[in-house]
Amino acid sequence: MAIALERAAGRPPAMLFHRETELPRGTDLVVLAGGFSYGDYLRCGAIAAHSPIMRAVREFAARGGHVLGVCNGFQILCEAQMLPGALLRNASLRFLSMDCHLRVERAGTPFTGRWQKGAVFRSVMAHGDGNYFADAATLDRLEGEGLVAFRYCDARGEATAEANLNGSARNIAGILSPNLRVLGLMPHPEDYVDPLMGGTDGLPLFESLVDALAAAPA
Amino acid sequence: MTTAAPQPLPAGRARQLAAEFGLTPEEYDRVLAILGRAPSLTELGVFSVMWSEHCSYKSSKVWLRELPTRAPWVIQGPGENAGVIAIGDGLAAVFKMESHNHPSFIEPYQGAATGVGGILRDVFTMGARPVANLNALRFGDPKLPLTRRILDGVVRGIGGYGNCVGVPTVGGEVNFHPAYNGNPLVNAMTVGIARADRIFTARATGVGNPVVYVGSRTGRDGIHGATMASAEFSADAEEKRPTVQIGDPFTEKLLIEACLELMATDAIVAIQDMGAAGLTSSSVEMAGKGGMGIELDLDAVPQREEGMSAYEMMLSESQERMLMILKPGREAEAEAIFRKWELDFAVIGRLTDTGRIVIRHKGVVEADIPLAPLESEAPLYRRPAAETPKPPPLDPASVPDPVGVAEALRRLVGSPDLCSRRWIWDQYDSTVGGQTVRRPGAADAAIVKIEGLRRALALTTDCTPRYCAADPEEGGKQAVAEAWRNITATGATPLAITDNMNFGNPEKPEIMGQFAGCIRGMAAACRALDFPVVSGNVSLYNETVGRAILPTPAIGGVGVIEDAARAVGLALVPGCELVLVGETRGHLGQSLWLREIAGREEGAPPPVDLAAERRNGDFVRARILAGGVRACHDVSDGGLLVAVAEMALAGDVGAALEPPPAGIPAHAFWFGEDQGRYVLAVEDGAALLAAAAAAGVPAARIGRAGAPGGALVLPGGRSISLAGLREAHEGVLPALMEGR
Amino acid sequence: MTIRARVTVMPKPGVLDPQGKAIGHALANLGFAGVGEVRAGKVIELELAETDPAKAKAVAEEMARRLLANTVIESYRVEIG
Amino acid sequence: MTIRARVTVMPKPGVLDPQGKAIGHALANLGFAGVGEVRAGKVIELELAETDPAKAKAVAEEMARRLLANTVIESYRVEIG
Numbered sequence A: 001m002a003i004a005l006e007r008a009a010g011r012p013p014a015m016l017f018h019r020e021t022e023l024p025r026g027t028d029l030v031v032l033a034g035g036f037s038y039g040d041y042l043r044c045g046a047i048a049a050h051s052p053i054m055r056a057v058r059e060f061a062a063r064g065g066h067v068l069g070v071c072n073g074f075q076i077l078c079e080a081q082m083l084p085g086a087l088l089r090n091a092s093l094r095f096l097s098m099d100c101h102l103r104v105e106r107a108g109t110p111f112t113g114r115w116q117k118g119a120v121f122r123s124v125m126a127h128g129d130g131n132y133f134a135d136a137a138t139l140d141r142l143e144g145e146g147l148v149a150f151r152y153c154d155a156r157g158e159a160t161a162e163a164n165l166n167g168s169a170r171n172i173a174g175i176l177s178p179n180l181r182v183l184g185l186m187p188h189p190e191d192y193v194d195p196l197m198g199g200t201d202g203l204p205l206f207e208s209l210v211d212a213l214a215a216a217p218a
Numbered sequence B: 001m002t003t004a005a006p007q008p009l010p011a012g013r014a015r016q017l018a019a020e021f022g023l024t025p026e027e028y029d030r031v032l033a034i035l036g037r038a039p040s041l042t043e044l045g046v047f048s049v050m051w052s053e054h055c056s057y058k059s060s061k062v063w064l065r066e067l068p069t070r071a072p073w074v075i076q077g078p079g080e081n082a083g084v085i086a087i088g089d090g091l092a093a094v095f096k097m098e099s100h101n102h103p104s105f106i107e108p109y110q111g112a113a114t115g116v117g118g119i120l121r122d123v124f125t126m127g128a129r130p131v132a133n134l135n136a137l138r139f140g141d142p143k144l145p146l147t148r149r150i151l152d153g154v155v156r157g158i159g160g161y162g163n164c165v166g167v168p169t170v171g172g173e174v175n176f177h178p179a180y181n182g183n184p185l186v187n188a189m190t191v192g193i194a195r196a197d198r199i200f201t202a203r204a205t206g207v208g209n210p211v212v213y214v215g216s217r218t219g220r221d222g223i224h225g226a227t228m229a230s231a232e233f234s235a236d237a238e239e240k241r242p243t244v245q246i247g248d249p250f251t252e253k254l255l256i257e258a259c260l261e262l263m264a265t266d267a268i269v270a271i272q273d274m275g276a277a278g279l280t281s282s283s284v285e286m287a288g289k290g291g292m293g294i295e296l297d298l299d300a301v302p303q304r305e306e307g308m309s310a311y312e313m314m315l316s317e318s319q320e321r322m323l324m325i326l327k328p329g330r331e332a333e334a335e336a337i338f339r340k341w342e343l344d345f346a347v348i349g350r351l352t353d354t355g356r357i358v359i360r361h362k363g364v365v366e367a368d369i370p371l372a373p374l375e376s377e378a379p380l381y382r383r384p385a386a387e388t389p390k391p392p393p394l395d396p397a398s399v400p401d402p403v404g405v406a407e408a409l410r411r412l413v414g415s416p417d418l419c420s421r422r423w424i425w426d427q428y429d430s431t432v433g434g435q436t437v438r439r440p441g442a443a444d445a446a447i448v449k450i451e452g453l454r455r456a457l458a459l460t461t462d463c464t465p466r467y468c469a470a471d472p473e474e475g476g477k478q479a480v481a482e483a484w485r486n487i488t489a490t491g492a493t494p495l496a497i498t499d500n501m502n503f504g505n506p507e508k509p510e511i512m513g514q515f516a517g518c519i520r521g522m523a524a525a526c527r528a529l530d531f532p533v534v535s536g537n538v539s540l541y542n543e544t545v546g547r548a549i550l551p552t553p554a555i556g557g558v559g560v561i562e563d564a565a566r567a568v569g570l571a572l573v574p575g576c577e578l579v580l581v582g583e584t585r586g587h588l589g590q591s592l593w594l595r596e597i598a599g600r601e602e603g604a605p606p607p608v609d610l611a612a613e614r615r616n617g618d619f620v621r622a623r624i625l626a627g628g629v630r631a632c633h634d635v636s637d638g639g640l641l642v643a644v645a646e647m648a649l650a651g652d653v654g655a656a657l658e659p660p661p662a663g664i665p666a667h668a669f670w671f672g673e674d675q676g677r678y679v680l681a682v683e684d685g686a687a688l689l690a691a692a693a694a695a696g697v698p699a700a701r702i703g704r705a706g707a708p709g710g711a712l713v714l715p716g717g718r719s720i721s722l723a724g725l726r727e728a729h730e731g732v733l734p735a736l737m738e739g740r
Numbered sequence C, D: 001m002t003i004r005a006r007v008t009v010m011p012k013p014g015v016l017d018p019q020g021k022a023i024g025h026a027l028a029n030l031g032f033a034g035v036g037e038v039r040a041g042k043v044i045e046l047e048l049a050e051t052d053p054a055k056a057k058a059v060a061e062e063m064a065r066r067l068l069a070n071t072v073i074e075s076y077r078v079e080i081g
């Protein structure tokens, strides 16, 4: 993740320890990267959602700050109730480490500015608990307000049941906060930002962020 | 300090216990001679674990000495926690493979998980950040429910631990054979990267230096079962039952970060992980290597359970623990780092100049043993070895083709030993860390870039146990050669190997003969290919009810490629010509075709001509680095047609094949397992053939790649759709695992 | 003095429980007949430095609410003693 | 008629329970004082097509032994009703 951020922004991000209580001055983006925080014991992201730094992250988001949560980061955002819903065990009950395709459902956000609505890109997923769940009312609200950012789809962009590898509700792979400044998603766009890694499909997300943050200083 | 002598066990009791702990009467007599008295319980425990096969290598050492271990790029050969080689830019690769066979049979998930945890510690102990894991697995008959249960647990355990620690699992191998029914093999390999001038070792120096314990607390995990069975030592037997070790990958992650953080300072003199026989082997080995003495105060050991005895603490195999020697006065600095990572930290002793290990607990000296004889008097056996009789070569003409080439291909790609391992690697995070350039299934060796550089490591594990069983020497050669070939097929330069020698009971001459034969073959191949052994592990007594596993010397190979972008995979590219490099005679002995199609397991395995191996491989590597090679795959299990089919499936690109040369039966040509061969997909076939002729390397055009999603077209026009092949290839393992 | 509390956390009705389903299947494969619905949950047993069972229960419930259960998907039950 | 059985599977005493340990830490960090040992286990609730509680219990125990618990590291407890 740090590599992707540095590649897009031209400078390395600051790394924070979970016990810190403040964000560095001038922070314009907080990224909760993947990574089995606290061993994902109890529930993925549950313990991390209560770590000291999360209070600062919550306040930052409340002030309109940009927050990106990927994989474990998405789980943490849900557990911290910064995004609605929860991530259940994959329907197959197995860890899934493989390529997937994502369809951009909401363009024109700080995270998706470089894509057109309906664009399809390849990403990597690597998680055991990525099965997005929310009750029907919440799902309807997310859809109604255009807060579904990405859906799992096949290579042609069809959101089929087969493409929905982890069993997520309505193929949802990523969702946005109402102010569009908090994004959580399970797959790892940061794993495809270099041809050597197998492609640059994930780069637009980071370039979009650079565009958005340059336009609107924190 | 007081030096009251430890309380010896009553003589008769001691001798009886020694036998229960696995010491022979002669070995026990040596204990008496060294101590000049009967041992205390703790002392007997120390001797029994230090002189166990696992710690002392008493049956294997004399043979292991035959393996070549040097090369200009070798920084640290066998003898430390892991081997170390220079990989350029002042960096070093640190790697080792280790078995967790027995624990994985008892509790597959935890057995495999703690196997991964243990090998990770061996690598970061030396100052390296782990960057990749691999795993070499052997299971019994896939139709048995027990096999499925073990496979399922082992794969979950490997993934569960590696994924959580955040180290990508990038490769491995899997075989099935009924010989592993009651004794699966789980061999885990870790590769790490360190600065070549900052390698840490286990050599303790400096009288008075503090001995420091860090990591998890000590419980009664994995303590030698035999003792616990003797009720005398436990009032409440249920409470003190020996337990299986449980892994805690999150603590391991913290331990990695904390150790690497401390290693960035100059506070550490020596460091060693607590693996098998935890505190005993780590303290004895560290002090022994430095020619020092050591005193331990067990009251200071962080404990998870109440009322642990000295014996229990010295033998506990609790996971995620390390022992370090610090420079004087650096304790506070080190402690701050470990506390920050929420790990236990305790000074539990000092180095002395006495040359003895003295263990105190609750004010009592529980052990006082001179270290030099513990090592120098350790038993060493040259056990009788009976050579495996060489099987006669199988004449291909004596095995007619019962089903035809197309049907044989379909069956072979769907056979347990050849079917896709996707079901397994899909459960391993192979990309975490963002440096994986070639994932499992993409190339003959996994390619993992070094962060911030273009250079990459090429990693593989290989062994063909059925060859080793038929002819240990040829099998040993072949295992090393295949690892070398797999690295070569990516364009990387093979540099060194680690090995994991899995065999049956060494007290049987025929098993020792297998061991000696494999070593001989491995040594010859290592020498011919400049591919030294820098670390390894031996696992003996892999038997159930007197039946041994197939001899399985698993090889883990490491190579380097200057520019990761030049590494080639095996996926076929449309429009390329297919060229076979290497000589084909149609060797069907011990082939998978023979076993799966003709139902026979016999004959001599394919011989490995090491000179040809080297010549062919050096040629292929040079062509890859020169450009124009779009894909490359070595020919191994299943033979040429299986190799081509794997390339076609990986690229989802069809191919049309040319007729085999006259004089070789078609099935022997397409499915023979002759060694030293590669299939290359090249833009300019004629240029490659010319270069091969100039280099004196046998090469022949065998076909041309077709279109995406097409078919394999056999000579004569028979066409096999890739979709059908894929179903046969990829559907098998999931179906097996669901019990279909 | 300590009191033992047991917090049982189960998937809410309506929330998919693939693990329960898989266990049901596995039991059927092992030859167990007549297995109806199977639900799989977690149990957390705690030792609390309390003497008053009512207080212990209140504390354990707060723990469940704040950390042990995610009430979006799970319900919990606390037992004392 | 069906009977409900509840199988609780816990790590055996002395067996390391990293999950329980992590939960204990997290509770302390949340400000809960006086939390002693924490152990985390699983609970499986089953509906069995049985009418006799004693039989149901025997069946559930067999299920626990054969599938639900690994008795090398876990102990189990069956409750009926």
Ligand SMILES: Nc1ncnc2c1ncn2[C@@H]1O[C@H](COP(=O)(O)OP(=O)(O)O)[C@@H](O)[C@H]1O
Pocket (backbone or CB within 6 Å): B135, B136, B137, B169, B170, B171, B172, B173, B174, B421, B424, B425, B428, B439, B440, B441, B442, B443, B444, B446, B461, B462, B486, B634, B636, B637
């Ligand atoms: N246990 C495993 N874990 C991860 N990857 C595996 C495992 N077993 C096999 N693979 C991968 O599957 C592919 C095919 O393996 P194998 O047939 O052994 O290759 P080869 O015959 O070329 O050595 C390789 O990429 C290998 O790394």
Ligand SMILES: [Mg+2]
Pocket (backbone or CB within 6 Å): B173, B460, B461, B462, B463, B482, B486
């Ligand atoms: Mg191989």
